[in-house]
Amino acid sequence: MNVEALLRRGYEVDGAEDGSVAWDALQDIRYDLMVTDNDMPNLCGIDLVKKLRALGVTLPVILASGMTQKNSDRLASLDLAAMLPKPYTTSKLVQVVQSVLHAARVAHGQPEPLPV
Numbered sequence: 055m056n057v058e059a060l061l062r063r064g065y066e067v068d069g070a071e072d073g074s075v076a077w078d079a080l081q082d083i084r085y086d087l088m089v090t091d092n093d094m095p096n097l098c099g100i101d102l103v104k105k106l107r108a109l110g111v112t113l114p115v116i117l118a119s120g121m122t123q124k125n126s127d128r129l130a131s132l133d134l135a136a137m138l139p140k141p142y143t144t145s146k147l148v149q150v151v152q153s154v155l156h157a158a159r160v161a162h163g164q165p166e167p168l169p170v
Contacts, residue, residue, distance in 0.1 A: 056089065059144035060151065073097025077105060085113060087155055089138070089147070092119040103132045114158050116150055118142065
C-alpha cells in the first residue's frame with residue numbers, strides 16, 4: 055500500500071518484504087530516503103537503522119512505528135528524519151516523505167524539482 059501510494063505521486067520506489075531484503079538492497083543501490091516499519095520479519099526497522107548508522111550512513115530515515123513518543127525518545131541516537139506513528143493514512147505518509155525530502159534538499163543546497 056505504501057509503495058503504491060508513493061508510486062502514484064511520482065516517486066521511484068523499491069519495496070522490501072523484510073528487513074534483511076532491505077539491508078541487501080541498501081548495499082547495492084543509493085537511495086535518497088528510506089521509509090521502514092519497525093515491525094518487520096528477520097530484521098526490525100530499528101535494527102536496520104542501527105546497522106546503517108554503525109557504518110556512518112546518513113541516509114534520511116522515516117520510521118513507522120506504534121511506539122508512543124515517550125518510548126520513541128530512546129531512539130534519538132538513530133538520527134531519524136521523522137517518526138510516522140501507526141496507524142497512519144497514505145496521505146500522511148506522502149506528506150512526511152515530501153517534508154523529509156524537502157529538508158534533505160535544502161540541507162544539501164539542492165534546488166526543488168519541478169512539479170510532476
